[in-house]
Amino acid sequence: MNFANSQSLFRRAAAVIPGGIPGHTTPAATVPGSVPYFAAEGRGCRYRDVDGNDFIDFMGGYGPLVLGYHHPEVEAAATAARARGAVFNHPTSLMVELAEKLTSLIDFADWAVFGKNGADLTTWSIMVAREVTGRPKILKIRGAYHGTAAWCTPGHGGLIPEDRAHIHDFPFNDVPALEALFAQHHGQVAGLILTPFHHPAFADSQLPTPEFVAACNRLCQQHGALQILDDVRCGFRLSTDGSHSVYGYKPDLAVYCKALANGHPISACVGRTAHKAAASRVFLTGSYWNDPAPMAAALATLDIIVRDNIPARLTALGERFVTGFLSLGEKHGLPLVASGPPAMPYVRVGDDPSFMRTQQLCAAAVAHGVFLHPHHNWFISAAHAEADIDEALHRLDRAIHQLKSLHR
Ligand SMILES: Cc1ncc(COP(=O)(O)O)c(C=O)c1O
Structure with a gap:
């Protein structure tokens, strides 16, 4: 070759x-x-x-x-939206339709917001957890990928220690380590961010144990911390209603991206009514985030994912x-x-x-x-x-x- x-x-x-x-x-x-x-x-x-x-x-x-x-139904939907215009001074009705679609598909979701990349909204989601709780600390899985923002990038360049001052990690499936972090930072933990299963690069994937899922649910509830499911990679591939339903997680926020629009650039974060007011206080925007074509693609993709x-x-x-x-x-x-x-x-x-x-x-x-x-x-x-x-x-x-x- x-x-x-x-x-x-x-x-x-x-x-x-x-x-x-x-x-x-x-x-x-x-x-x-x-x-x-x-x-x-x-x-x-x-x-x-x-x-x-x-x-x-x-x-x-x-x-x-x-x-x-080049899925024909998805491309037809995106092309039709694109033909009407790229970015306007306002969102289009597709944004509302897509939020309605996600809140109807995902059992715990009462609202949805949209970005372009996974990292846009994993980063926004930890800010929402901090806004809800007034606390600084975020717990995450060691080696889990959540994007390129300074709080989570796996790269080394351009970082200062303060970027990670309130980020604490622990090994996937390690219940005692998670319990120890909640105890060590008692009253300071805003949120726990998880991928549904552990899919690090350069290592085997690990499925969650039932004990680990139960501990995540119990400890977040007990400590008043938000559980954030980073479903960017798995979402809509493992089930039609979000991967939390496959393993039994009870998230407060979940972020979707990759499979959402079959290649068109869009990400979504969904959440519960209890956190909606706080979410509205965390500034959220981007030059292209209202583009209707990826929203049309997402609506078509989700319809096909459910239909078939x-x-x-x-x-x-x-x-x-x-x-x-x-x-x-x-x-x-x-x-x-x-x-x-x-x-x-x-x-x-x-x-x-x-x-x-x-x-x-x-x-x-x-x-x-x-x-x-x-x-x-x-x-x-x-x-x-x-x-x-x-x-x-x-x-x-x-x-x-x-x-x-x-x-x-
Ligand atoms: C689990 C997970 N979270 C977040 C991200 C970041 O998404 P993006 O690259 O769209 O910012 C990725 C990307 O691979 C991912 O797999």
Whole structure:
């Protein structure tokens, strides 16, 4: 597979963009030269890179493409809204409709607000928790990603200690550690921010234990702290009504983004009536946040997710993919470890602390036209037909065979 155009574009990018490709799409953590760096077009579960290479895609833009690239109903809704105008002096009726839709779908939600990115609203949500309680402290899971704001970025540059002065983290599923933080900061905790399950980069995913979920619910209630569910990555992939219902969390605020509008830029935060007045006091706006096209896309996407029970489909397809992948590992004597819900699984090579073998596996997959990421969970989309999953497995069979022959 040839990536000459990708590499030439990357050289141009490196000259004019710090880091060339910054952030999560950086090629830095992949086998050099083994993956495309720039995309050209996509349809359904497949995309083409700038060198004309085609891939069956298991990343879906790192989550947003829940229905696949260029879904006709979503694109028609967004295009119709766009044709009426981009940004106005006012919101359109779509904003109200979308808030009504979310509050009808999500059991605890009495109101909704909208931003563009997940981080816009995870950051706003902790401010709401502080406004509600008048307290400074936020508890978070160690290694959980909530965005690029100073209070939570996993990066190191540009931070000062004060950015994190009131942020305290603890290991996922560790009830005693959570209890200890609530005790240590008694009367000071504004909120606990959680992802529904733990999906760190460079590590296996972990599902929450029932004891952990119960402790989150109990301790937030007991200490008058808000429970904030960061459902940015999982929302509407695991269930049609928010991921709290899958695991039993009782959030006060929840933030959605990736699957909300099938790739159109919009995020949402929902909350309870009790916190509505405080929420209205936390300033919230952005130049493009009233853009109606992503709101139209979100309304269409949510309708399809509910109408076609997309989470059930993603789970069934994910089970087919993960089971098939693990059997290939057995067939070829390559130890594979799978974690996370089947709709957004993560599979790596076992006994591979440096991730080198997992990177080689993903490089071999890419060489056979299957796009997988070595250290981030993957995303099944509703555009994957059973035949696409089977074709991907067939290609992976050849990829693993080739990898094993190289190491013989
Ligand atoms: C769980 C979670 N929270 C927050 C974010 C930040 O979202 P955004 O990149 O849209 O700001 C992400 C992005 O990957 C995420 O996965």
